[in-house]
Amino acid sequence: MKIDLPEKETVYRQNRHGLEAFHLDLWLILLLLALSALGSVVVYSASGGDTEMLMRHIIRLGIAFGIMVLFAQIPPNQLRIHTPWVFAVVIVMLIAVFLFGDMGKGAQRWLDLGVIRFQPSEIMKVALPLMLAWLFAQNSLPPPAKHLILGLGLIALTAGLIILQPDLGTAILIAASGLFVIFFAGLSWRWIFSTVVIVIGSLPVIWHFYMYDYQKQRVLTFLNPESDPLGSGYHIIQSKIAIGSGGLEGKGFMGSSQAHLDFLPESTTDFIFSVMAEEFGLIGVAVLLTLYLLVIARGLYIAAQAQDNFARLTSASLVMTLFIYVFVNIGMVSGLLPVVGLPLPLMSYGGSSMVTLMVSFGLLMSFHTHKRLLSPNH
């Protein structure tokens, strides 16, 4: 039941005006800029007014936005044709990391190609959703059972390779993004519920056989942070003090005493939300959550407007990955979830994860602005 799409000669509708001519989406860009601006303000404050650090942060943001614009230019069909190859290459790179990757902070995540050094697991955050969307787009939705099984196998393979590094946080995130593709592909509710039951039932098994001590320690510390007030529990205690003491209106810009007195660890990266909550209070938190929710809403709207299943599944899953990031990070620093070391998208200082995220948005914009001339329905 192969679907024959015209692969080379797709004709796209001409975008007539404004940002669309550059394959960009005005709403998303405005929201992302707002979040980046807020992030820069908090990074500056959390670093204790470090102008150099702020400049580096802004430069990185600029690069990330540039990459987003570049990816927005790729026509969806080109993307779809190359997806299986990209995925295969990233899998090979993950195996290469396992065999001869560089160690960094006790985990083997980096691949050094002489010129650049990068984490293949980062690319996988985009490559896996693309691959699964490609697979399920071969047929009408919902996908046949053999494709579902193949898809689950790919998720397991990818997550497994990343767990080996070992990087549980990223593995969970990537597995979640893959499962979202399956969810959007229309897996029946009966299957979804029974899987949830099985997963919950298998948690004790994972605990016993597949978790390293440091991961177990994180979970235990989460359940009872007071048990290790000098170690990892300290972070959560201090983070909660920072958030709680912000109150309704916050202590104002540069007013985070917890970050400035070094009570808060990683205040510019993983724990940046605590600084922002301390300085801008519950009102600031509400604004931030609203911004994220609007990004998610716009992203899902783009997905719903997409013309084919490949675009639909990819964009919806990437948007939900952003949601997972936000929820896990804020849940972590406020003591709802274990400490899993994920940054807060567009707010946290630095990193390769910002680039990956902007690649996702680039793809979303590409899908939205490359519309085929199909039928009056579109």
Place this chain on the structure above:
Amino acid sequence: MHTPGLYQTDNERKQQRRLFRNRVYVAFSLALLFFILLLVRMTYLQWVNYNQYHSLAEGNRISVEAIPPVRGRIYDRNHILLADNRPVFALKFDKTKIADIQTTLSELGTVLPDLPESRLARFAERYQKASKHRPIFLSYTLSESEASQFAVHNFRFPGISLVSKLQRTYPHGEAAVHALGYVGRINRKELSSVEPSRYAGTDSIGKLGIEKQYESVLHGYPGVQQVETNANGRILRKLETTPPIQGKDIQLTLDIRLQLFIEELLAGQKGSAVVTNPNNGEILAYVSLPGYDPNHFVDGISQSRYRGLLSDLNRPLINRVVNGQYPPGSTVKPFVALGAIEQNIISPTKKIFDPGYMEFKGHRYRDWKREGHGLVDMHDSVVQSCDTYFYELSLDMGIDAIHDQLYPFGFGHKTGIDLPQESIGILPSKAWKQAAKGESWYTGETVIAVIGQGYFLATPIQMAKAISTLANYGEIVQPHLNMAAPNIEKQQIPIQKIDNWDRVMASMRDVLASPRGTAWRYARDIAFPMAGKTGTSQVFSLGKDEEYIEEELSVHLLDHSLFVGFAPVDNPEITVTVVIENAQVKAADVAVKIADYYMTELRDEN
């Protein structure tokens, strides 16, 4: 089902879109729900519990302070203190509360005029590199008047507090320093290899010896004190306290009286002496000379003093007992002789004629006695330390048989003593040479190896283990310093004929008891039977790191003198191993005096 092709009908296209859009609605509702959950959580923290967190963060800050545990003490076998803790006044710096360290330190200099300038300069350097999150101590012990003087001026120094802390002290100074080791300031590398929270509030760690080996036992676990402080870091109220768990004391097998006796006996010499109880492996004395005072290291040793120790030609920092690798010389002869008669390679009563040398492949291997020993059997050869007898024996045995005989006694591998970084020496064999040098073995090298020369190297602790095992009739015990060392499974070297062992014991006894014995003249006055073997090694260096220094040549040219022995001969209670570098006194002389002191002064108590 579906037919090939994309969106065959408008109907199906609509159906696909409807299915997907339903999922999108569900996903968005899910996201909304979880965001509301986050908002509820934030409301709980920032609105409902605001007052609680506000007072924690804003008015009075809560801080978690570690209470360092008291380090376990170290005793000798008779409960005499070898390592203690004494309370001292020190200044604790909190990096987060000090704006400019240079002005702070120069002001501090005016309050404490006796504080040396150089210390402050060194401290400033260390301070810059230190982590913000750990207290930094100025390595200067304040006198009581200085302490009260600082207390008066304390208000001028936010971020510096006067604390009373416990500092390691070694009451016997240099005595047994190489066994005890010392504690010193914990460095970055060490900090990364330990659980950081276990070392919160502590700035020292075991660096060498027992202090390092049993670090996890001695250190204990820190307590935690939650205190409320004001913005200047002054403690307003103590909240919760979890007391620290004190480190465990360690009782050593050493007898400090014997230790001090030997160190005095060997004063001015370079070398080592080990006294063990062959029945259980307990080490009664562990002497490596020259030594140094570990107390200098506790609070950070000064550069000049440390450089002095490093450049001292007598190498006081080297732990000779486990790291000094010496050719064991003739001390290996009894072990070789035992192997030869146990394996029926030679009859113990067979006599050979020694003209003072052995001719082999056109090369003359000389005996130490130029005129030769004449007709000798195995017994005579051990008593008189006849080299020629063993030269000829070595040709019959071959290097690998010699290796296999000596290996179980502990040569060529670690003894397993409870000290860090033990050297393994070299027990030569064909396989060893092939691996180490990539060359095949020459028979001439066997001739040299059999008298403990050539490639052969052993540490004093290996010799002590070997003689203990021999005195024990082949029951191997592991030498150890901790009285509470875990029970190690005892192993037995197989005995072919007990007669053979008796013969070797008898010959070693005559080394001291027979007028022809090489150690006879030192043992004439002792009132107990003692057995042993002398050795000499004609090497003037300590190990591979030694440099050839011309000015020192005259002293360095002197032979090393070695002795291994035990007493009393029947039911031995101690073994004595002595190695003296470039000896001006004979090791046998020293060993007999040690045994005599033990037998007459200490025996009844131990």
